[in-house]
Amino acid sequence: MRHIISLLLENEPGALSRVVGLFSQRNYNIESLTVAPTEDRTLSRLTITTIGDDRKIEQITKHLNKLIDVVKLVDLTEGSHIERELMLVKVKATGAQRAEIKRTTDIFRGQIVDVTSTVYSIQLTGASDKLDSFLDAIGNSSVLEVARTGVTGISRGDKVLSL
Amino acid sequence: MELLSGGEMLIRALHDEGVELLFGYPGGAALHIYDAIFNQDKVEHILVRHEQAATHAADGYARATGKPGVVLVTSGPGATNAITGIATAFMDSIPMVVISGQVDSSLIGSDAFQETDMVGISRPIVKHSFMVQNAEDIPVIVKKAFYIATTGRPGPVVIDVPKDVTDPARKFEYRYPETVKMRSYSVPAKGHTGQIKKAVEILLSAKRPVIYAGGGVIQGNASELLTQLARMLGYPVTNTLMGLGAFPAPDTQFLGMLGMHGTYEANMAMHFSDVVLGIGVRFDDRVTNAVSKFCPGAKILHVDIDPASISKTVAADVPIVGSVTSVLEEMLELIKQSETQVDKKSIDMWWQQIEGWRAKDCLKVVSADNDVIKPQQVVQAVYKATKGEAYVSSDVGQHQMFAAQYYHFNKPRRWINSGGLGTMGFGFPAAFGVQLAFPDAISVCITGEGSIQMCIQELATCLQYGLPVKIVCLNNQSLGMVRQWQDMQYGGRYSHSTYAESLPDFVKLVEAYGHVGIRITKLSELDQKMEEAFALKNRLVFVDVSVDPSEHVYPMAIKGGSMKDMYLSKTERT
Numbered sequence: 250m251r252h253i254i255s256l257l258l259e260n261e262p263g264a265l266s267r268v269v270g271l272f273s274q275r276n277y278n279i280e281s282l283t284v285a286p287t288e289d290r291t292l293s294r295l296t297i298t299t300i301g302d303d304r305k306i307e308q309i310t311k312h313l314n315k316l317i318d319v320v321k322l323v324d325l326t327e328g329s330h331i332e333r334e335l336m337l338v339k340v341k342a343t344g345a346q347r348a349e350i351k352r353t354t355d356i357f358r359g360q361i362v363d364v365t366s367t368v369y370s371i372q373l374t375g376a377s378d379k380l381d382s383f384l385d386a387i388g389n390s391s392v393l394e395v396a397r398t399g400v401t402g403i404s405r406g407d408k409v410l411s412l
Numbered sequence: 413m414e415l416l417s418g419g420e421m422l423i424r425a426l427h428d429e430g431v432e433l434l435f436g437y438p439g440g441a442a443l444h445i446y447d448a449i450f451n452q453d454k455v456e457h458i459l460v461r462h463e464q465a466a467t468h469a470a471d472g473y474a475r476a477t478g479k480p481g482v483v484l485v486t487s488g489p490g491a492t493n494a495i496t497g498i499a500t501a502f503m504d505s506i507p508m509v510v511i512s513g514q515v516d517s518s519l520i521g522s523d524a525f526q527e528t529d530m531v532g533i534s535r536p537i538v539k540h541s542f543m544v545q546n547a548e549d550i551p552v553i554v555k556k557a558f559y560i561a562t563t564g565r566p567g568p569v570v571i572d573v574p575k576d577v578t579d580p581a582r583k584f585e586y587r588y589p590e591t592v593k594m595r596s597y598s599v600p601a602k603g604h605t606g607q608i609k610k611a612v613e614i615l616l617s618a619k620r621p622v623i624y625a626g627g628g629v630i631q632g633n634a635s636e637l638l639t640q641l642a643r644m645l646g647y648p649v650t651n652t653l654m655g656l657g658a659f660p661a662p663d664t665q666f667l668g669m670l671g672m673h674g675t676y677e678a679n680m681a682m683h684f685s686d687v688v689l690g691i692g693v694r695f696d697d698r699v700t701n702a703v704s705k706f707c708p709g710a711k712i713l714h715v716d717i718d719p720a721s722i723s724k725t726v727a728a729d730v731p732i733v734g735s736v737t738s739v740l741e742e743m744l745e746l747i748k749q750s751e752t753q754v755d756k757k758s759i760d761m762w763w764q765q766i767e768g769w770r771a772k773d774c775l776k777v778v779s780a781d782n783d784v785i786k787p788q789q790v791v792q793a794v795y796k797a798t799k800g801e802a803y804v805s806s807d808v809g810q811h812q813m814f815a816a817q818y819y820h821f822n823k824p825r826r827w828i829n830s831g832g833l834g835t836m837g838f839g840f841p842a843a844f845g846v847q848l849a850f851p852d853a854i855s856v857c858i859t860g861e862g863s864i865q866m867c868i869q870e871l872a873t874c875l876q877y878g879l880p881v882k883i884v885c886l887n888n889q890s891l892g893m894v895r896q897w898q899d900m901q902y903g904g905r906y907s908h909s910t911y912a913e914s915l916p917d918f919v920k921l922v923e924a925y926g927h928v929g930i931r932i933t934k935l936s937e938l939d940q941k942m943e944e945a946f947a948l949k950n951r952l953v954f955v956d957v958s959v960d961p962s963e964h965v966y967p968m969a970i971k972g973g974s975m976k977d978m979y980l981s982k983t984e985r986t
């Protein structure tokens with residue numbers, strides 16, 4: 250099962266490497282990782298997507314919690330949650346393709362953020378599978394470059410991850 | 413307020429933390445710190461001959477006293493030499509603080525002379541690490557380091573100190589914090605009462621219970637409570653390799669060590685049990701054998717301070733996260749109050765069954781012909797000569813298992829051994845670390861001629877500080893444990909496990925270092941010469957005992973089987 254684990258981390262040198270190191274050291278895999286400081290500059294928020302059975306995920310969260318720099322942690326996939334990923338994609342856009350790509354972008358509620366005579370740069374946010382579908386719809390042969398941020402997320406409702 | 417340099421603050425903070433001893437080896441990046449050591453007399457520094465030995469000595473000191481071991485090394489090779497000892501302490505959850513010198517802050521990342529990324533290299537084998545950025549932070553960092561190293565599940569902590577931070581010309585106000593609070597680190601204290609109640613109920617209604625206790629009981633200073641619990645219930649107890657001494661070995665309730673080289677009765681009892689109470693253990697692969705076949709009929713009650721140890725390899729039916737002391741205290745109280753009584757009849761029948769297994773006498777030693785000494789007999793002779801009262805450290809190999817099997821540890825913290833990492837070279841430095849902690853005690857290292865050569869240079873350290881450690885070498889002229897596996901699994905092809913022609917004359921060697929050497933080659937002289945060795949109370953004595961090189965350690969778990977699957981001798985298996 251795919252899990253999204255969000256955690257608050259001391260914003261200190263080496264803290265991120267402890268988290269990443271834990272995954273390689275214990276043979277856990279990281280599908281994606283996002284990290285940035287929070288409104289409290291002493292804390293970073295990290296979101297990791299990983300895949301494993303319940304037993305493995307339990308071990309991952311326990312070991313993450315054991316890291317001294319990890320302040321708080323939540324497995325977002327345990328409850329209902331919102332997940333988003335941002336993608337910037339450059340596609341070939343010439344001739345009749347230009348209109349077609351514009352239409353597809355609108356359907357996916359993306360935005361064309363840069364234009365040349367032959368290329369569109371498109372920005373799209375959504376759950377990861379929506380971004381996948383967009384790339385499928387555009388077709389491999391038109392895609393020139395893809396930059397994705399990896400998943401970040403937040404739980405629905407009143408629950409918050411804070412100190 | 414006092415003004416101190418970074419180097420002075422470091423040493424002063426150690427003193428304020430209660431540190432009496434420090435094991436180390438100097439070098440460029442640590443020289444300001446060494447100068448600060450020179451100018452004080454509160455913290456004693458022991459100069460080793462190799463940084464690996466500094467970590468093992470600090471580790472031995474920590475295991476025997478329960479206090480954190482402290483190490484000081486220089487950057488680069490000094491730091492990397494310490495790595496094996498840090499990993500050894502990490503695997504066995506030993507409290508340790510390692511201070512490593514580092515190149516000047518301005519040079520970090522430039523491949524400077526003797527620069528190595530110590531925080532990076534040690535990251536997977538420390539509980540935590542610090543890189544000091546400002547000298548003013550030193551007191552708080554030292555406080556945090558000791559707090560982290562010694563609380564919860566203990567472990568080593570590294571403090572990497574760039575040289576400029578310790579500059580004697582720059583002085584700062586020094587104040588050592590009395591307490592420390594970290595929002596990201598909390599120590600689990602008491603176990604969940606509901607869970608403990610559940611465990612006690614299952615425990616009291618057990619028909620074939622086993623108490624399986626490990627190093628956590630020793631680390632948590634809970635041996636007394638464990639013994640009370642076991643006596644109150646009348647249940648059989650087994651200890652892991654790390655837990656030896658947690659329960660008094662001479663006690664009739666003790667089944668011996670369990671696991672790969674555990675006793676027949678301990679392993680059989682585990683396999684056929686209906687309730688296993690695991691306390692301060694981690695269901696290590698050297699204990700469980702094939703996890704899928706582990707204790708098929710047992711409910712597992714698991715008490716440990718580290719949540720990540722619980723249900724890691726074997727799923728617990730009743731997990732209890734908490735300090736072993738608090739959980740055992742609560743269990744004892746609940747048992748006293750409980751209306752359920754121990755099922756006396758079933759327990760009697762269980763003991764009958766266990767006595768049947770015990771009658772097999774799996775550790776019986778049969779003397780060889782021709783006055784040849786069996787390695788087991790050497791451990792028995794050490795036990796006799798020390799009246800069971802010694803601190804016994806060991807290295808890794810057959811001699812280690814013989815020591816574990818034949819020295820009957822009566823008290824916790826007497827058995828000093830690298831169980832998790834299995835580090836050859838650990839035993840001798842650990843033994844002198846113990847000797848420094850307890851100058852009047854007997855500290856003996858039971859070793860092999862292979863292992864002892866991994867830290868033999870420490871003979872010089874022992875001369876310098878007058879440490880009368882006893883080294884008993886079970887000399888089988890081979891890497892015996894490797895050879896045993898080659899006998900059993902590789903058709904007796906001794907690939908690089910023998911070196912009889914090139915062994916040093918250990919007696920001459922230790923004499924060259926200024927110590928006493930005694931050679932024993934005949935069974936008929938074993939006891940007497942061993943007595944003589946231990947009678948030399950103020951000297952380091954190296955006892956080189958020629959033992960039967962063909963001997964194997966038994967019982968031995970059969971790979972891929974359950975705990976009841978064991979070889980009992982070269983010709984017999986369960």
Ligand SMILES: Cc1ncc(C[n+]2csc(CCOP(=O)(O)OP(=O)(O)O)c2C)c(N)n1
Pocket residue numbers: 807808809810811812834835836837859860861862863864886888890891892893894
């Ligand atoms: C540093 C290190 N290297 C290799 C090993 C693998 N190893 C385990 S036991 C052993 C043989 C030890 O020989 P010796 O010290 O003579 O003990 P014996 O088994 O002969 O009693 C070896 C090489 C180890 N445990 N540690």
Ligand SMILES: [Mg+2]
Pocket residue numbers: 809860861862886887888889890891892
């Ligand atoms: Mg040997």
